[in-house]
Amino acid sequence: MTDLSSTEPATHRSLKVADARTKKRNAAEKRFRAYGIVAIAIGGLFLLALTYNILKAGLPAFTQYVVELEVTLTQDEFDAAESQMLKTAAYTDIFIGNFEANLEERGVEVPYDGDAIERLLGKVGGDIRSYYRENLDDIGQPVTFQLQTSSRVEGYFKGRVNRDTIVDSRFLMGSDLDIVDALRDAGVLTSRFNWAFVTGTDSGVDNPGGAGIGASAIGSFFMMLVVLFLSLPIGVAASIYLEEFAPKNRLTDLVEVNISNLAAVPSIVFGILGLSVFIQFAHLPQSAPLVGGLVLTLMTLPTIIISTRASLKSVPPSIRDAALGIGASKMQSVFHHVLPLAMPGILTGTIIGLAQALGETAPLLLIGMVGFVAREYPDGVVSGFMDPNSAMPAQIYTWAARADVGFYEKAWGGIIILLIFLLLMNALAIFLRKKFERRW
Amino acid sequence: MSFLKLTASTLAVAAVSATSAAARDNVQIAGSSTVLPYASIVAEAFGDNFDFPTPVVESGGSSAGLKRFCEGVGENTIDIANSSRPIRQSDIDLCLENGVTDIIEVRIGYDGIVFASQIDGPDYSAFEPADIFNALGATVLVDGEVVANPHTQWADFNADLPAEDIVAFIPGTKHGTREVFEDKVLMVGCEETGAFDAMIATGMSEDDAEDACIEVRGNGITVDIDGDYTETLARIQANPNGVGVFGLAFYENNTDTLQVATMSGVEPTTETIAAGDYPVSRPLFFFIKQAHIGVIPGVKEFAQFFIANEVAGPDGPLAQYGLVSDPELAATQAAVEAEETLEIQ
Numbered sequence: 001m002t003d004l005s006s007t008e009p010a011t012h013r014s015l016k017v018a019d020a021r022t023k024k025r026n027a028a029e030k031r032f033r034a035y036g037i038v039a040i041a042i043g044g045l046f047l048l049a050l051t052y053n054i055l056k057a058g059l060p061a062f063t064q065y066v067v068e069l070e071v072t073l074t075q076d077e078f079d080a081a082e083s084q085m086l087k088t089a090a091y092t093d094i095f096i097g098n099f100e101a102n103l104e105e106r107g108v109e110v111p112y113d114g115d116a117i118e119r120l121l122g123k124v125g126g127d128i129r130s131y132y133r134e135n136l137d138d139i140g141q142p143v144t145f146q147l148q149t150s151s152r153v154e155g156y157f158k159g160r161v162n163r164d165t166i167v168d169s170r171f172l173m174g175s176d177l178d179i180v181d182a183l184r185d186a187g188v189l190t191s192r193f194n195w196a197f198v199t200g201t202d203s204g205v206d207n208p209g210g211a212g213i214g215a216s217a218i219g220s221f222f223m224m225l226v227v228l229f230l231s232l233p234i235g236v237a238a239s240i241y242l243e244e245f246a247p248k249n250r251l252t253d254l255v256e257v258n259i260s261n262l263a264a265v266p267s268i269v270f271g272i273l274g275l276s277v278f279i280q281f282a283h284l285p286q287s288a289p290l291v292g293g294l295v296l297t298l299m300t301l302p303t304i305i306i307s308t309r310a311s312l313k314s315v316p317p318s319i320r321d322a323a324l325g326i327g328a329s330k331m332q333s334v335f336h337h338v339l340p341l342a343m344p345g346i347l348t349g350t351i352i353g354l355a356q357a358l359g360e361t362a363p364l365l366l367i368g369m370v371g372f373v374a375r376e377y378p379d380g381v382v383s384g385f386m387d388p389n390s391a392m393p394a395q396i397y398t399w400a401a402r403a404d405v406g407f408y409e410k411a412w413g414g415i416i417i418l419l420i421f422l423l424l425m426n427a428l429a430i431f432l433r434k435k436f437e438r439r440w
Numbered sequence: 441m442s443f444l445k446l447t448a449s450t451l452a453v454a455a456v457s458a459t460s461a462a463a464r465d466n467v468q469i470a471g472s473s474t475v476l477p478y479a480s481i482v483a484e485a486f487g488d489n490f491d492f493p494t495p496v497v498e499s500g501g502s503s504a505g506l507k508r509f510c511e512g513v514g515e516n517t518i519d520i521a522n523s524s525r526p527i528r529q530s531d532i533d534l535c536l537e538n539g540v541t542d543i544i545e546v547r548i549g550y551d552g553i554v555f556a557s558q559i560d561g562p563d564y565s566a567f568e569p570a571d572i573f574n575a576l577g578a579t580v581l582v583d584g585e586v587v588a589n590p591h592t593q594w595a596d597f598n599a600d601l602p603a604e605d606i607v608a609f610i611p612g613t614k615h616g617t618r619e620v621f622e623d624k625v626l627m628v629g630c631e632e633t634g635a636f637d638a639m640i641a642t643g644m645s646e647d648d649a650e651d652a653c654i655e656v657r658g659n660g661i662t663v664d665i666d667g668d669y670t671e672t673l674a675r676i677q678a679n680p681n682g683v684g685v686f687g688l689a690f691y692e693n694n695t696d697t698l699q700v701a702t703m704s705g706v707e708p709t710t711e712t713i714a715a716g717d718y719p720v721s722r723p724l725f726f727f728i729k730q731a732h733i734g735v736i737p738g739v740k741e742f743a744q745f746f747i748a749n750e751v752a753g754p755d756g757p758l759a760q761y762g763l764v765s766d767p768e769l770a771a772t773q774a775a776v777e778a779e780e781t782l783e784i785q
Binding site: 084085086087088089125126129130161165166167169170171203204205206207279280283284285286287368370371372373375376387388400401402403404405 | 464466468470473476477479480481482483484485487488489493494495496497498499515516518667668669670671689690692693694695696745748750751756757760761
C-alpha cells in the first residue's frame with residue numbers, strides 16, 4: 001500500500017475522498033435510482049388504486065340479500081299457474097300472497113300493501129317455477145325458499161340507495177324502506193354469499209339480482225379449448241419449421257415479417273375476418289364459442305409463434321451439434337433435444353397468449369357473442385362448442401351498458417372473476433416454467 | 441408432450457364441429473339498442489315460461505339489425521330484427537335483392553325520448569323544440585337572417601335558460617333515436633323559429649332546407665354518441681353543463697343522478713306519452729322473417745309472447761320497465777296471429 005501511494009503523482013486523488021467528477025457520477029447514479037423507484041412507486045400506486053376500485057365496486061356483487069319463506073304449493077295452485085301464459089308471474093303472485101300472510105306472526109308490524117311487497121322482491125317467479133318443475137314431489141309439501149330482493153333493496157343495503165336522496169318511483173318508494181328495515185330486524189331478510197352470481201346465467205335487464213357469470217365462463221372455457229388445441233400445434237409446428245428447417249431466403253423473410261406484423265394487428269380486424277369467413281362463408285353458427293375460438297386462434301397464433309421461436313433460439317447450438325454429432329437425424333435432434341429444452345418457454349408463451357385471448361372482447365362483438373346471449377348452459381361438449389354463448393369479457397361489457405346500476409356492480413364483480421382466472425393462468429405459466437426449466 | 445396426440449385432438453374437434461354445424465334451435469334476434477332491454481326481458485321470460493331455448497338477442501342499432509335481417513333467408517341469418525324506426529324503402533330493396541320477401545311488422549309499444557342533465561347541474565328543466573334547434577342547429581335564424589349558428593350559451597337566445605355553454609350529447613346516426621330527434625325536435629324547432637321558411641325564401645329547395653334544418657353543429661358542441669345510453673350518462677357525469685338525449689326507461693332507472701327537462705311544457709312520463717301529450721316519442725318495432733316461421737322453432741311463439749297482454753300490456757313487465765304500451769295491441773296480436781306481411785315492392 002505505501003509503495004503504491006508513493007509512486008502516485010502530485011495530483012494524487014485518494015480513493016476514500018471522492019473528487020468532483022466522481023461525486024457527479026455518483027450523484028447521477030443516485031438520481032437514476034431515485035427515478036427508478038419513483039417510476040415503480042407510480043406504477044404500484046396505480047395498481048393499488050385500480051385494485052382498490054375494483055374490489056370496492058365489485059365485492060358487493062358477491063353478496064345477495066334474500067327473504068326467507070316457507071311455502072306450501074297445492075296441486076291446484078300449480079295447475080292454475082301452469083295454465084297461464086305468463087306462468088312466472090303467477091308463481092310470483094302465489095309467493096307474495098304467502099309472504100304477506102305470515103309476516104305478522106314473524107314479528108313484522110309495519111303497514112304495507114301488496115304492491116310494496118312486489119317492489120321489494122326481485123324476479124322470483126322463474127326460480128319458483130323451475131324448482132317445482134324439477135321437484136314435482138314437493139307439491140303439497142312445505143318448502144323453504146330463499147329468494148332475492150329487488151335491485152333497489154340490495155342497493156339500500158349496499159349504499160347505492162339512500163334514505164335522504166331516494167326519489168319515489170314505481171321501482172321503490174321511500175316508505176318501502178321502513179318495511180325493509182322491519183324485515184331485516186325480524187330476521188326474514190338476510191344476506192348470503194351470491195352463488196347465483198358465480199354459477200348463474202345472464203338475466204333480462206329488469207332482473208339484475210338473477211344475473212350470473214357462470215354460463216359465459218363456460219363459453220370462455222370452450223373458446224380457450226379451441227384456441228389451445230388449434231394454436232399450440234399449428235404455432236409450434238410453424239415455429240419449428242421456420243427456426244430449424246426452413247432455408248433462409250426472401251420467402252421465409254417475408255413470412256417472418258408478416259408474422260411480426262400480424263401480432264400487431266388490432267383484434268377487431270380478426271373479428272371482421274371471422275364474420276366474413278367463418279359465419280358468412282363457412283356457415284358456422286353465430287354466437288358459437290367455436291367461432292369465437294377460431295377468431296381468437298387467429299389472434300393468438302402470432303404471439304405463440306414469436307415466443308416459441310424465441311425459446312427455440314435460446315437453446316444453445318452446441319446441443320444440436322452434439323445430437324447431430326452422435327448420429328441423430330435433424331428431426332431427432334429437434335424433437336429429442338431442442339424441443340424439450342424449449343418447452344418451458346413455449347408453454348409460458350402459450351399461456352400468456354391464452355390469457356390475452358381470454359380477456360379479448362372486440363372480435364366477439366362482430367360474431368354475435370355480445371348482447372343477451374349467455375342464458376343457457378350447454379348440454380354437452382358439442383353443444384358447448386356450437387350453441388350460442390357469450391364470454392366473460394363480453395358479458396362484462398354487456399352488463400356495463402345496462403340502465404340498472406345493479407348491473408354495473410355485476411360488471412365489476414365479473415372483472416374480479418376474470419382477473420382471478422388470469423392470475424391463475426399466469427401462476428400456472430410461472431409454475432410450468434420453474435418446473436421444466438433446465439440450466440446448462 | 442406428444443404432438444401426434446395434440447394434432448389428433450385438433451382433428452377430432454374439427455370433425456365434431458363439421459358434423460354438427462346444422463339445425464339452429466334458438467331464435468336469433470339483432471338490432472336496436474333501444475329495443476334490446478325489452479327484448480332481453482321477453483327473452484328471459486320466454487325461456488322461463490316455455491320449453492323453447494332462450495332466444496339470443498344482439499345489439500348494434502336499428503340499421504345494422506335490419507341490414508343483417510335482409511342478408512337473406514336461412515339458418516345463418518337472423519330471424520327477427522329489432523328496430524326503433526319503421527322499415528325504409530332502402531331496407532326493403534336490400535331484403536328483396538336477397539330473397540327476403542315476406543316480412544311481418546310488429547309494433548310493440550312506444551318509447552319517449554327525454555332531455556336530461558346532471559341532477560346538480562344548471563337548471564335545464566324546460567325546453568322547447570325551438571331552444572334545442574337554436575342551440576344545436578348548424579344554421580339558425582338570427583334577426584331575420586339565416587346564419588351559421590352564433591350561439592355559445594343557452595341564454596344567448598332564450599333568457600329563461602341558464603347562461604351556460606352549450607354542450608349536447610345526442611345519439612349517433614346509426615341509432616333509430618337520431619331520426620326521431622331530427623324529425624320531432626330539430627325539424628319542429630326549425631319550423632317554429634321560422635328558419636325553415638327563411639331558408640325557402642333564400643331560394644333553397646324544400647329538400648335542401650329540410651337537410652339544413654336537421655344538420656347539427658358538431659365541433660364539440662354536439663357530440664354524437666354511437667354507444668349506449670350508459671356512454672351518454674358517463675359524458676353527462678363528466679360534464680356538468682351537458683345535456684343528453686336518453687330513452688325514458690333509461691332515465692327512470694337513473695332518477696337519482698339525472699334531472700329531466702319538460703318539452704313544450706309537458707313532463708315525459710309513460711302517461712303523457714301514452715296520451716300523446718309529450719311530443720318526442722316514437723313507436724318501437726320488430727320485424728319477423730316469415731320464411732323462418734315453422735323452420736326455426738319458437739319464432740312465432742316468441743313474437744306472440746312478446747306482444748301478449750301479460751307481457752306488453754299496461755301491467756306487464758315491459759311497461760314496468762318503462763315501455764309505453766300500445767293502445768292498439770289487440771290489432772297487432774291479430775296481425776301476428778294471421779302472419780300478415782308487409783305489402784312491399
